Amino acid sequence: MTDDVTADPQDRWDVLRRRVDVDRLLRVLDGASLDDIEQALDKAERDGRDIMPPPVDGDFYGFAETFTDDERRHQKLLREFFARDVHPIIDDYWDRGEFPHEVVHKLAALVREMYGPYEPEMELHRSGVVSLEMGRGDPSISTFFGVHWGLCMGSIQRFGSDEQKRRWLPALYAFDKIGSWALTEPLHGSDAAGGLDTTATRAGDTWTLNGEKKWSGNATIADVNVVWAKDTAEGQVKGFLVERGTPGYEVRKLHGKIGKRAVDNVDIALRGVEVDESQRLPGARSFRDVSDQLAGGRTGVSWEAVGIAMAAYEHALDYCNRREQFGKPITSFQLVQEQLVRMLGNVTAMFAMMNRLADIQRGGNVVSAERAGLAKAWCTTKMRETVAIARGVVGGNGILLEHRIARYFADAEAVYSYEGSYEMNTLIVGRAITGVSAFV
Numbered sequence: 001m002t003d004d005v006t007a008d009p010q011d012r013w014d015v016l017r018r019r020v021d022v023d024r025l026l027r028v029l030d031g032a033s034l035d036d037i038e039q040a041l042d043k044a045e046r047d048g049r050d051i052m053p054p055p056v057d058g059d060f061y062g063f064a065e066t067f068t069d070d071e072r073r074h075q076k077l078l079r080e081f082f083a084r085d086v087h088p089i090i091d092d093y094w095d096r097g098e099f100p101h102e103v104v105h106k107l108a109a110l111v112r113e114m115y116g117p118y119e120p121e122m123e124l125h126r127s128g129v130v131s132l133e134m135g136r137g138d139p140s141i142s143t144f145f146g147v148h149w150g151l152c153m154g155s156i157q158r159f160g161s162d163e164q165k166r167r168w169l170p171a172l173y174a175f176d177k178i179g180s181w182a183l184t185e186p187l188h189g190s191d192a193a194g195g196l197d198t199t200a201t202r203a204g205d206t207w208t209l210n211g212e213k214k215w216s217g218n219a220t221i222a223d224v225n226v227v228w229a230k231d232t233a234e235g236q237v238k239g240f241l242v243e244r245g246t247p248g249y250e251v252r253k254l255h256g257k258i259g260k261r262a263v264d265n266v267d268i269a270l271r272g273v274e275v276d277e278s279q280r281l282p283g284a285r286s287f288r289d290v291s292d293q294l295a296g297g298r299t300g301v302s303w304e305a306v307g308i309a310m311a312a313y314e315h316a317l318d319y320c321n322r323r324e325q326f327g328k329p330i331t332s333f334q335l336v337q338e339q340l341v342r343m344l345g346n347v348t349a350m351f352a353m354m355n356r357l358a359d360i361q362r363g364g365n366v367v368s369a370e371r372a373g374l375a376k377a378w379c380t381t382k383m384r385e386t387v388a389i390a391r392g393v394v395g396g397n398g399i400l401l402e403h404r405i406a407r408y409f410a411d412a413e414a415v416y417s418y419e420g421s422y423e424m425n426t427l428i429v430g431r432a433i434t435g436v437s438a439f440v
Contacts, residue, residue, distance in 0.1 A: 009034060016041070047328065056318045058310035060344055063351050068362075071129040074114050078130065081110050082137030090138050091401040094262040097255070099221070103141065108175035118173040120165070124149065124157050128303040128358045135307025139411035140262035142304050147217035148172065150300060152179025154293065155226045159239060159283035168224060168241070180222035182213040182268055183290065190424045192287075198270060200229040200238060205277040207240060209248075213268035215418075219251050220264040226281070227270070228290060237290060239281035248273040259414035294419065295369040299357060301419040302375035305383035306350045308415060312390035312408045313343040319394050319403060339393045346382040353379065370432035373425035380416045387412045 012034060019041060064072065085106045093100045114130075115122070134142035153172050156164055156179075171177040185197055198211025209229050219225055227242045242249055250269040257265065284290070317340055320331045330336050353375060357367055391398040391409040399406050416422065431437045 012038070056314045056321075058314045058344070058347050059351065060348050061351070063355050066355060067129060071127055074127065075129050075133055077110060077114055078133035078137060081106070082133075082141075086138050086141055090140070090262060091404070091407065094140065094407055095401055097257070097261045099140075099144070099262055099264050101221075104175050104178070107141075107145065111173065111175070118170050120169075124153050124169075124173075128299070128354055128361075131300040131303035132307040132310075132354075135304035135415075136311045137307070138262070139304070139308055139408070139415065140260045142307075143217050143260055143263045143414075146297075146300060146304075147181055148175075148179045150297060151181035151293075152218075152222075152224065152226050154296075155181065155239060155281060155284070156241070158293065159281035159289065160241075161278075161282050163278065164241065164281070172224075177223040178218055178221050180216050180219040180225040182216035182219065182225055183228045184213065184215045186212050186214045186267070190421055196228065196230045196237060198227070198229040199232050200240065201232045202277075207275050207277065207280060209240060209242070209270045209273040209275065211270050213266075213270070215254070215265050216268055217263055217265055219266040219268060220253050225268075227268075229270075236285060237287040239284040239290075240275050241279045241281065242270075242273060242275060246273055246275070257414075259410045259412070261410075291369065295367065295372040298372040298376040298419045298425070299354075299361075299367050301415060302350075302357075302372070302379040303354050305376075305379040305412075305415055306347065306354055308408050308412055309343070309347050309350060309383040309386040312387040312405055312412075313340070313347050315403070315405050315408075316340065316343065316390035316393050319397070319405075323394075336393060339389050343386045343389050346386045350379045350382050368432075370429050373420065373428035376420055377422050377425040377429065380412075381422060384412050384416050 016034075016037065064075065067075065085103055086100075089100055089102075131142070131146070134145055153169060156168050156172075160168070168177065168179075172179050183192060183196075185192070188196055196211070198209065198213065201208045201210075209227065211229060213227065216225060223244050225242045225244075227240050228237055229240060230236070231238050244251075248269075248271040250271070252267045252269075254265045254267060317331075320336055320340065321329055323330050331340070357371065357375060360367055360371075387405070387409045390405050394403060394405055397403045398409070401407055420428075427438050431439070
């Protein structure tokens with residue numbers, strides 16, 4: 001501090017600028033006065049610590065340096081999108097259990113900026129970096145986007161006829177239409193490969209669907225839903241495009257969720273729903289086709305888990321740098337540092353695993369179900385551990401939405417369970433490494 005506290009403020013600012021990066025300090029000490037800054041800086045120097053901790057960054061090993069130019073651009077655009085359009089509103093929507101419809105047209109603009117205008121032959125890829133930043137930004141929005149883009153649009157592009165692609169993909173790409181996807185049933189989740197209760201019976205060019213579905217994301221607002229059902233004649237699973245408003249197709253929002261509350265999940269009843277043969281996905285001939293699609297989905301979910309764990313670590317570190325107890329920031333305590341390092345170790349190991357899978361995909365190879373299964377099982381387990389540590393290190397504030405970690409902590413439970421449970425993915429990997437199937 002200057003010797004004369006009545007000195008000209010500009011002179012005092014000039015002295016401060018020689019001692020510290022004032023612009024950055026003002027961001028750290030939001031709303032602080034000149035006197036506050038001088039006193040805080042003096043105290044930090046007396047305590048022998050840096051008033052401005054190193055920047056908070058969950059990418060400790062610099063994996064982003066291995067990203068392509070497009071991936072780095074997508075990362076930047078996604079971080080700006082969430083900071084500007086999602087973070088200011090999402091806690092309120094999550095608390096009320098409602099979807100923020102206002103972000104849909106903003107997502108459409110983001111997609112155009114990332115990928116350009118829709119072209120019929122374009123590959124609807126969703127890179128690991130996109131999945132990572134979606135998870136880091138907000139898990140509910142991540143699910144909305146993943147179901148719409150990866151599952152619904154991905155199914156139509158992969159299994160659809162030329163006419164189905166012409167009709168649906170441009171509108172879905174622009175978010176003028178919303179998509180959903182329905183496989184899981186009230187009585188069939190992990191054992192869906194063994195058979196579905198939802199049936200499809202053909203008479204001429206008309207298929208009649210009967211059964212129930214559960215969890216289908218976005219279905220309350222979806223214009224089209226990819227519904228998987230068992231052909232009663234052949235016993236094989238096939239896909240159908242069911243439009244909103246079709247007689248007998250009833251959607252009811254699920255209530256009482258403790259995770260991903262800002263995205264809608266549903267119960268669906270299909271009571272004599274009639275669809276034309278032209279609404280069947282001709283490229284999907286059995287459950288194996290669904291399983292191959294899910295392997296790609298599990299890779300994306302594993303990246304999402306890295307993003308959630310990274311966000312939890314970054315918010316915990318930022319909080320601990322600012323939170324003072326016993327007259328000093330709690331980051332000065334050994335036990336807090338140990339927990340922060342444990343979180344960072346988890347994030348780094350998860351990132352390393354997924355970066356290797358990204359290398360495989362960049363080489364034009366498809367990630368096998370076994371490799372996707374190991375990533376899903378391991379990364380979501382480490383994500384769960386990391387968000388729990390983050391919630392604990394923030395103390396009582398860790399259960400308040402205003403500190404954001406509470407939302408990641410709850411949302412992680414959904415990510416741990418969907419796209420194949422830990423147990424099922426473990427058995428997929430176990431069969432691959434032993435040659436022995438432990439499935440019932």
